[in-house]
Amino acid sequence: MNKNILIGLLIPFVGTTLGSAMVFLMKKEMNQLLQKILLGFAGGVMMAASVWSLLIPAMNMSSKMGKLAFIPALIGLLFGIFFLLAIDALTPHLHINETEPEGLHAHLKKTTMMVLAVTIHNIPEGMAVGVVLAGSAANNATITLAGALALSIGIAIQNFPEGAIISMPLAAEGSGKKKAFMMGTLSGIVEPIAGLITVLLSSIMIPILPYLLSFAAGAMIYVIVEEMIPEASVGKHSNIATIGFAVGFAVMMVLDVALG
Template sequence: MFDSIVAYLSSIDPILAALYATLFTWFLTALGASVVFFFKTMNRAVLDGMLGFTGGVMVAASYWSLLAPAIEMSEGEGFIKVMPAAIGFILGAFFLFGLDKLLPHIHINFKETEGVKSPWQKTTLLVLAITLHNIPEGLAVGVLFGGVAAGIPEASIAGATILAIGIGIQNFPEGIAVSMPLRRMGMSRKKSFLYGQSSALVEPIAGVLGAVAVTFFTPILPYALAFAAGAMIFVVVEEVIPETQQDKHTDIATLGFIGGFVVMMSLDVALGS
């Protein structure tokens, strides 16, 4: 199955492949959001475990799918070789830091509003918060496919596909994490679903933009990969992990994190070898 997917994506334009891959990650977000049609509430322990899983996938993907290839494809030795990855990582973190301070959004617990003050409703602010998560995820997939289009040996369709699968898996609980709180607030099932899936619509946009940018500016690929990694790690440390520590289910969240990390690591090493 995996080989067939890779073969098909290898046969089409890499930028189109990036679009298809990020549409897949959006679809799994929508699939997660659709759970709201069957349940009105979700046990907090389950939600914390799923969010922990999301964080584990993002951290593992940041290293095996992004930072390691960025370092490998950089020229030079010692500090010279690691500098593109270090610079890109810092820029990615500061990019999300800036968006976090400027873009109004609210956390899943509906208690912490961040960014500039806004008259927008809490539902809109929550969708914006999850949208922040999805920008680096779509970008990460896109720049890998862009590397393939640019003919970079270290970039492969298989590696980009594995990353898309991993991001898609962790997008399923993200869809739930948006739609369920909205439903609990009294919003209709249909509206809760529409808001939940819309948070990932930015992924195909970011994916295509990332692929096109790398195609036209090939030397930026190691910087772009590390940029996406830095942005993802910022999201995990600043928002995903703290969110799982709000209640009494911290151990479940931690085990979820470990599980997500192992799943993404195993996918990358087993299927990418």
């Protein structure tokens, strides 16, 4: 396998691992204000990545369709949203700071369901990285290797706070720091796996690349709107999450434009 593809697949996982390692620096439970900032920042990075790294390239690839170039992006976007909606409804999971689990009823531990909640988020992110790397490896004029690596770095930046958000509350609830670190890290392993599967199937997927890019964008936007923004907006000081979102959006936008 191309070394650049392997590096691109692993970069986001490194971000999750480093974020999860923050549990070893924690003396008490995560500050709610900090959690809001991190959630907002992560949401901003994901939203910018969805637009600049996925939806715009999808429409550019369909430029031969003229004024109908939006159709593949629209179809993929809607399929991505409904796919995550189905996964969300079927998979038993529990969000941070929530007491009622979502999805099908299952006799799972609270910590397991909390990790599953983050794992669901990571599936479309892994697919997004994989499909963009596959596009760059196929010498697609719309997707450069630098642009693909920019997305990987952006997702890694987003994964850093996400890793901390999963591991630190687990430790605060009594799981132990080593176990919390492992759970936080394992929540991110699905990303390189999903990305690798996407790359291995690239010969089949390249012809429908615009649909796949926008599919990943739709799935990521679902996570942002359905879960990350509501979690960041609960309680006092929700405006700080908005600032975090703006900063995250700006960072990812700069990365994509400057490196793409």
